[in-house]
Amino acid sequence: MSKATILLMGMFYQPKLDELEKLYDCHRHWAAPDKDALVASLADRCEIVVTNGGRGISAQEMAQLPKLRLVACFGVGVDAIDLDYARQHGIAVSNTPDVLTDDVADMALALLLGTMRRIPQGDRFVREGRWLAGGMPVTRSLQRKRIGVVGLGRIGRAIASRCEAFNTEVGYFGPNRKSDVSYKYFDDVVAMADWAEVVIAACPGGPSTYRIVSRAALEALGPDGVFINIARGSVVDQEAMIELLAGGGLGAAGLDVFDNEPNVPAELIALDNVVLHPHQGSATHPTRAAMGQLVIDNVAALVEGRELVTRVV
């Protein structure tokens, strides 16, 4: 029996990529000198695409692979994959949920604490020798803050439970009130931002949450407010956010995600009241290995005719 053919659209965790490449007939799209020629050469036999959350795959790209049966995504967010096209053409889509929840929630807390207590700023303060000329200014405290979580899914809940250990009060916005939590519910993001002193975006990306943290929400959060984003750059009005951070209309931000990554606007990089991070929410060795294993398990399930392990579509 010949090995299944896989088109690799996006890089993922190297040790698991190595494993996958040993098991199947894999082709790296990003490394191909002529990408169109590569895709054309695989069109008659490629049933599987492996991609990552940032890269995804467009309808146009899927259309070039008429035998495609599975898009296996390394990551939980599938907003860069055209799910409508996949549904309409009987293409399954898998992702890597659960295994990354805790590390992504940890990243939210790392950015929350790092932003409130100015950890990167303090590190610069010491390294640049400024401490020798006097102490660093006093900062905000996380204690007793009201924290509004946008999206109380798996990751949002993990963030909320961590926040409870810091004597904070948690509220959340989402399409539905959850019956199994006692956190304060808001059916409007602006109303939540008005109540909150910190807003943490933890919702999926895609059209339904595009710019859900609007200019009005950021203005409601206000001059002493803190915004944390571990979701997607698309969920916040980035232009308004930068303008408010620069002008004092928003206090501070801690950002793991951006519009059009890895391009971070110079206006954002120029600010001292932001903590910037290069989309590393799930980027720890144990979690990336577990995510890579889920990709391999979903591919194997398809090849062997079993049900996918973590199917989205």
Next chain:
Amino acid sequence: MSKATILLMGMFYQPKLDELEKLYDCHRHWAAPDKDALVASLADRCEIVVTNGGRGISAQEMAQLPKLRLVACFGVGVDAIDLDYARQHGIAVSNTPDVLTDDVADMALALLLGTMRRIPQGDRFVREGRWLAGGMPVTRSLQRKRIGVVGLGRIGRAIASRCEAFNTEVGYFGPNRKSDVSYKYFDDVVAMADWAEVVIAACPGGPSTYRIVSRAALEALGPDGVFINIARGSVVDQEAMIELLAGGGLGAAGLDVFDNEPNVPAELIALDNVVLHPHQGSATHPTRAAMGQLVIDNVAALVEGRELVTRVV
């Protein structure tokens, strides 16, 4: 009735310093052109010294103030105050416990998460444009780590309870086993460091804990181990720590405190596997205000002949 005379040995939170200076006849030691002349001029009437945890006051300095009845310390750590001299001469010492516990514990977690997930390094990675050339390397995870706390006092307990929210296992070293916690107890720091993947120093400073996190303890923690210090620079063998961090014998460190602050060795600043912070454990507006109020309350208690609010000696 004339105002009580206070010698201010160390700076503290400005708004509360302003309040104190309005209430009493205050003299700033650090601002005096001739410090000896200032002290001599106050010797016949100065009953109160206000200092901070870093500055403290020596036996020699106390001896120059024969009327001294109170040293009010801004900070919980009184290791820079000669307590033996104070006891022998009937001088009371007060500090500012409890009000700073939560913010100092938050700082421990900020450094722990910042060190494990490389938050300042990620901020530099983005700001320096390195993300444009490829992703940041994958890091350690905090999840399921064994964390050994040196000193399970008020702050150590607050750190431990936060760590529980991150799916970690907590152990502790201290002079006595605590009957009211279920954390694993160690009567030896090296044994704890051998068991742990992270060691967090949260004990008081002073002679009893000098270099308690020894070279042997750091070696036991090992190449993948992480050391966090929000206690005092004196509690760790800083020279061994730097040597091990530079040579791969210790994985990483997050440090809010140092020997001989604010002087941080160039060898430490040169390292990429450390997160450095300029002794800001309690440095938030609400906590510094509460600490300053406790200083004022202790001074008022002495002046008005009441019992001190938070007496150490």
